[in-house]
Amino acid sequence: MARREPSLFSRLIVLISLVLLAGAAALTTAAWYYAREAANDAYDRLLVGAAYQMAEALNVQGGTLTVELPVSAFELLASSERDRIFYKVVDPGGRTLTGYADLVTPESDAPAMASPAVLDGRFKGVDVRMTKVGRYFSDPSVQGRVDVVVAQTTEARTALARELTLRAVALVIAMSALALGGAVFAIRYALRPIGRVGAVLRDRDPHDVTLITVSTPRELRPFVSATNEFITRLKSRMDLMQQFIADAAHQIRTPLTALKAQLQLLSRQPMEPQALQYLTRVQERVDQLSRLAGQLLSHAMVNHRAGAVPLEPVDVVEIVRHAIREAVPEALDRDVLTSLELPPVPVTIAGDAISLKEAVKNVVDNAIRHGAPTQLTLRVRQELKTVEIEVEDDGPGIPPELWPQVTERFGTPSPDGSGLGLSIAADVLAAHGGSLSFRHADENGFAVIMSLPSETGPNS
């Protein structure tokens, strides 16, 4: 990702805007063209009408051609209020009878019967529309065609064309705005599944290797199926890795057990105090190693079960009893007073009993090993939406600044611990939709609280 790619949204919007802009420009041009045609057409009719009226006023009186230009012809043309009017009447001999002699007679090749052509022209330095109407006389004295040429400036035409165009442009703009707004809406709607897939991927638990099942439009399916393929491969890798770790831990435990037995035998031999001291240290290390192997096995098991075993209704109280029973032998070694404060009735949640027992065991183990000089208390509490298992001891506890680290694997390597205990508990709780938290009791005491969603909770 060297270069920031423009978003799909902005790409689409830019392209659609360009198309709309080009379309609007084309439509505006067309509108101007048609508006001018329409304006010309409307006013040209008046122009031709006025020319006909003027031609009508031609007369032969006493052998001479006379014309009495009707006021109505000018009034007709004056309906375009601001426009100037030029005209001339040319007799068959080509002499101008009246009007503007320097007005050019337009050469019209229209057939005699057709309506007169209206042409663009220039007169006195301004643009005009002009037409010519011919009238044939076959009087003995006047023979031939008398031309009436009428020209008019184009202000009213331009104003009308401009007004028509502006209205059309207003419509085009409104339509473009509507199209653009619609496009924004449509693109946002169409791109929403991408966000949905992204959210599903983002919100996944880091250990979740189940397939993505969110429904997507056809276009996104290759992307989702490629992701799922990747997840499948990842899952098989992880399974393989955990299997390997479990196998390795299991394989190591057997020689370790043998080793511990040999050490037991060896310790019964008389030996020098110095050697005895060494032997004791070796025994401690071997214990540590065997516990680590046990935790690794437990970790692998918990992780395996997290994805594979369906959650069933289990009694938390029962689980805690089992856990403490398995952990107590170690507690007894240290002469720690263990007390249980359990509700008299079963507290049922959806969970995996084996994993949960493993979690409680690890927390208790952790408390005995690092805290609890004299006392250990286990409580099970039913809260509104959660069930809390609290393990309290009277030891110094974990300083709050280390809380975020202790749930990470090997986050706090301790002299006689593996650093896996709390992380196993945290993983189990995460798999159940719960969480692990800590509390410093009022006096000399520290509690680890495991919250699990109760069966009626949203995640049950």
Place this chain on the structure above:
Amino acid sequence: MNGLKFPLCRPTLLCLCLLWAVVQPSAGFTQGSPTPMFPALQTEQEVLSIHAATDRPAMEPLIRDFQLLNPNTRVEFVEYVTNDLFAAANKACQDGRPLGDVLLSSGVDQLVKLANDGCARSVDSPETQTVPRWANWRDEVFGFTFEPVVFVYNREKVPVEDVPKTHLEIADLLRLKPETYQGRVGTYDIRQSGIGYLLAFNDSQQTTTTYGRLLESLGRAQAVVRCCTGEILDEIEAGRLLIGYNMLASYAYARVRAGANLGLVMPADYTLVLSRGAMLLAEASNATAGARFISYLLSARGQTLAQREAFFFGFAGEGPTGLEGAASIVRTGIARPIAISPALLAVQDDERRRRFIADWSRSLVDMATR
């Protein structure tokens, strides 16, 4: 219009007078008549040149008031009769040289023709927007007065029962009492006066039959034709003429204010209303001052002053009290404003004008001088 029926006896003096009127091409002012100056009230910074076919006494209060607002402007005022002004302005425009900055003329058809030929420059100011639509063409030619066209009569000599109320009545009066009104009715000589031609043309457009009868009656009564309103009013005041036909009310009312015993009649069938035109020339050397002056004429201040001092009527028809039928002509729809529009080009068509004047002359002058 049969000349044989024409009464043969007529005073020689009147005949000579008429002949003089016909022969004299322009009894009023000649082209480029002496230039009255209105010197700047303060240091002179610019000159505004007004070429006008409108009488200076009427314009003077307006120009002086304009100078109060523009104390650094010297105003040059050149007087013409309408046709001369048109000829001079047309020539100047064709040659592309300036003839002053502003033209004022009651011959609005001529101003329209000049504007149509591209000799005008548009003036766009808040004041020009207040002008009625019929008195503004292209923002180039503006009507700045409202002047009913009236009959004027001598109160002493014309008995009340004779006072004509309509165009038809004046025609009938001349026909029925030839002995009283023979040679004692005056009107414009439309060959010389552009405004006379414009008014006669509009008369002919209103009702052709009435116009025909009127023209015939005027011809029979040997109507006196003059270039200018002033001369006819002079003669009516002096009692030589009894009735003036198609007179501008503003001129006549000015006389009444000055003490003349004249009566004004707004014709009850239709009253033509002329709006004197103002136009800024395309070639104006001081166009900004010209535009200012035109805006001033159209402004509330200019209009109020004009109504009080110069032209006595406002665009809404408000007029001086005691004038028969003045205020009501707009309200009752009798007023026929001569719209400043390209339709006036028909009036200015050379051929049509030539024929119209020829017909008019045949009916009126030829018959009268026979």
